[in-house]
Amino acid sequence: MSVAALSFQGVSGGYRRVPVFKDLSFSIAAGTLCGVIGPNGCGKTTLIRAATGLLPHISGNIELFGQDTLKLPAIQRAQRVGVVPQELSTPMAFSVEAIVAMGRTHALGRRGMLSAEDHRIVEQAMVYTDVMEMRKRPFPELSGGEKQRTVIAMVLAQQPRMILMDEATSHLDINHALEVMQIVERLNRESGVTILMVSHDLNIAAEFCDRLLLLDAGTLIADGPPAEVLTAERLRHVYHCDVQVQPNPISGSVMVTPTPRLAPAHSGQGTRVHCIAGGGSGEEVLRRLHLCDYSVSCGVLNEGDSDSQTAHALGIQTVLEQPFSAVSAEAFVAAETIVRDAQAVVVCPTPFGPGNAVNLDLALRAREQSIPVFLAAGVTERDYTPDRRATKDAARLIEQGAQEWDSVADLFALLQSRGTTA
């Protein structure tokens, strides 16, 4: 068995010729239990659809056990690969047994009959997944867990060499999800069926898979054993959220838990941070800073601006200007006084125009006093000043040691590494 169960070679795939993933290459050896993880919209489900030829890929080559997936006849494809979807539904009241028997569709004879052998296989599949007692019950009336077990029985009856699971446990509670995973794991260990599972549940993926593929925005970020792929640093980058990764003593794998925002390691401990925001660009930063116990100030903002409303709601000290007016000298001086006392200045991804570009001078003053400044990257695209003043100011800020950030998670990492100690 040297032929890979599934191989992608430079595959781009997506809808209406807009690629969801680009130039993806990997191969999965027969007999492995492999997981595909990644945030929403990273191309996981599209990948499964491409693998089964349901969604013809745009370029590259996909092979199932050495054969081009698009050239495989439907029956041969079904003998190679079966799919457990997130949810299966039929509007008609087919019995569990009838649904499981649909897995034998590829074995139907010329007259559309199943042989005694086919019936035996169907029966075996029902025993394996423990749906035998409910074989006569209408499928639409089953609970979510029972339905998924029935669907797995259907795929088992198909007797494929590889099973693709498309978030097959995401609608189930912990108990039923584990039950389904144990059936799948047993299948893999006992019968050598290759499993490729797409999952949102990092812990289930870490516990059951031999190998994980981490996708982000359609590209393969990491590929290897769970303990290698699941690192806190990488997950923070991909999921834009802080996590802790600890060894799981029971499974021998790793365990991923989101870090609570108010955990001590995260607390701002009253560090004074001044935010330069506007137009709603600072809402999340203000809220998160406030939640994490930073002492936040903000300005200069126009009255009625959505950031000023957020600041007001959170009780954050704010320097305000009249609505729809340029920042006046008085307001600037007031803000400068606050900045002088701050321990860090955060510049949010705010659009800058002639009216508020002067706020960047606040950040420059802060640098003059060696106060750390954290600048949201990409000022150039948000610069609406006629003389490109904001772009120039941003460049000067970087020159003087301001640090750039992309996501709020990045910002917090920066604030912790430098902001509190500076």
Add this chain to the structure above:
Amino acid sequence: MIPCPPPEAKRRSRRIVALLITVGALLLVFCVLSGPSGFGLPAIRTRTGYDILLLRLNRIATGLIVGAALSCAGVVFQALLRNPLAEPYVLGVSSGAGLGAACAILIGFGSAFSLFLLPVTAFIGAILALLIVLAVAGGTRASVYNLILSGVIVSAIASSILMFLVTTARSQEMHSVIWWMLGNLQPATYGQMVITAVVVVAGILTAWLIAPQLDTLTLGREAAHHVGIRTARMTAVGLVLGSLLAAAAVSLAGLIGFVGLIVPHVMRSLLGPGHRRLIPATAIAGGIFLAVCDAVARTVLAPRDIPVGVLTALCGGPFFLFILKWRGRRGWVE
């Protein structure tokens, strides 16, 4: 270990089948006995009596063919579209067939010739309507909702054109088109009946052969694809098959509504959704249902003849509303 369903379930389904056969046979006898000339077997030895009996048998045969075709088309469309309200009418197929057939009548190729032309023009109309519906909805991979929406619209357009043709036609032709649009089982020529019967039987047989695929397609195209069905091809085959059956029925008896809705639902609730049994059972039950409706239609106001389409619509309308409501509660689809 060979599977063997619990004996009580098997006995129950056998009992239902036996009951259906008995009731069906009794109903057919009722059809033979009833007519505008009075209830009872006509005196076969007299010339008139013999003609009356022949006339009744003729209408029963037409009813059986048309009812079987319409209900079988309903079953196929309901499975393919996964929608309890799907019917030849919903897809615009019947209206298309009607428009095609009406063109043949109105252009008036000479009555004898046009009788043979009717099924062909009806089928052309049905297929054209179907192609337009599919093109608008986005091919055989179109979503269920797109398909039904465009079906309703195409149906409305075809009906409008039909109405326009009728109002601009001469009065005698107009009468025959209107009578035909209401649906009736007036005996057509034997030739046309035989042609239609052959088409309908072949269609039902084909539907029976693809029954397991129809079962699986109710899981949706994606799941059906994964268990090894060439979904685009199978859907196309099914849709053409349904259109062919509907066109055959329309060309023989005009626009008769709701048979394709009522009969499949009743039979499905009695026998379960498996198409292997549902298709032959629905075909037979549909035929008998229409024959009985016709027997009632020709006796109630004797000697006047009510178009049978009026009667089926009277039964079917409320049934449609009932399913619409029931579906909302039980989540029949998706």
